[in-house]
Amino acid sequence: MMQFDEVRQLLSQRKKIVLTNHNNPDGDAMGSALGLCHFLRKLDHEVEVVVPTNYHESLHWLPGNEEVIVAETQLQKAIDLVKDADIVFSLDYNGLDRISFVGKTIEACNAVKIMIDHHLEPENFADYALHDTKSSSTVELVYDFIGMMGGKEMIDVDIATCIYTGLISDTGRFKHALFTRKPFDIAADLYERGIDPTEISRQIFDSFQEKELRFNCYCISQKMTMLMEHHTAYITIDQADMDQFGIDYKTFESGALLAQGMSIRGIKMLVLFIERGGPVKISFRSRGDVNVRDFANRHFDGGGHKNASGGRSDVNVAETVEKFLSVLPELHSSLQEV
Ligand SMILES: [Mn+2]
Structure with missing residues (x-):
């Protein structure tokens, strides 16, 4: 050094x-x-x-x-x-x-x-x-x-x-x-x-293209599942969703979508699953002591920050969500804290 x-x-x-x-x-x-x-x-x-x-x-x-x-x-x-x-x-x-x-x-x-x-x-x-x-x-x-x-x-x-x-x-x-x-x-x-x-x-x-904002709103309204008992929400999107709005995955900025989801009162964790052939790309956002870096690292070959992390999964999105739901209870106590 x-x-x-x-x-x-x-x-x-x-x-x-x-x-x-x-x-x-x-x-x-x-x-x-x-x-x-x-x-x-x-x-x-x-x-x-x-x-x-x-x-x-x-x-x-x-x-x-x-x-x-x-x-x-x-x-x-x-x-x-x-x-x-x-x-x-x-x-x-x-x-x-x-x-x-x-x-x-x-x-x-x-x-x-x-x-x-x-x-x-x-x-x-x-x-x-x-x-x-x-x-x-x-x-x-x-x-x-x-x-x-x-x-x-x-x-x-x-x-x-x-x-x-x-x-x-x-x-x-x-x-x-x-x-x-x-x-x-x-x-x-x-x-x-x-x-x-x-x-x-x-x-x-404040620089969204119209299609980007419409796409984000679509994801929130049509593709988001709430798990209120876990103070968690997740969104799944695939290539067809992006095609429908003319969104290019390469320059898709998921930060704004994740921030919109996290702005729901009572939500402590939001997960975004993107499937487009190949591994499912996963993004996590959380609040407070909900450590999504360790969680992503343990289960989804990922890492990042405590409240903002990413991961991946080699099975399809349905199986990935199933796995996510099965390991989610690990975070239960930190998700319950106010
Ligand atoms: Mn940075």
Whole structure:
């Protein structure tokens, strides 16, 4: 493991740097990558942002977005950049399987690997890691990293906008993952630097296409089962549901749907099952002490955060739901607490 002084030393000369984040990058992943990109370019580094897959268009307005390289559409370019890099950053993920085909290239490349992340149980591939599960978001740690580099005064409105995007994305507009006062302090600092919080929120949260909102409403009204004795609800959707509304799974942003389900009074856990041939993809959301990370890990080959996790299942969706219902009583006591 490197010390931070060595990282600072390394960054004191112009380097080729590639910033990567996870599959289907969200606001925190894109905010981290683009915020850090703007900062490192100000330090005169040669910086590229390489993301494994495409992402939702509500993030396409972010400053610097037009230069992002999406590996699934420009695979050779992405691989060449990683192979040629002096430093590769892993942002908002801590396992190389979270980044599909680019992961193997990162594993094998000669670059110094730096991880900045807040997910549980980091893998051991990085030479230097800024990792804290008590951080609301990865952008919070990117902000720290910039501070550790002595660059806080270099945070301009573009960097600040990217960081704020990650903050409001991962905290759901300051609703959860608030373990310390830091997210508020950072937000106040970013405000001083000239961001437009109203406009950023509008771009991120009020940017549904009509078909997306209609699809979410359909899922809630037609595809959701309530299990009130467990304070739980679950939603099952398949390819035909998505086709009916013209929804592209690759850029489908399930966060808003999950948040809508979790906004029902009395619900402490929501589970989304998506079947589209291949393994069923499962997303969990919960409140308080209902630990869906451990639950996903025990039964559905998954993980993530205590109140937001994911998993998968190799049997069909009906059998997956059956299995879910059979193991759900394990969470009974935490689901009963008020
Ligand atoms: Mn995150």
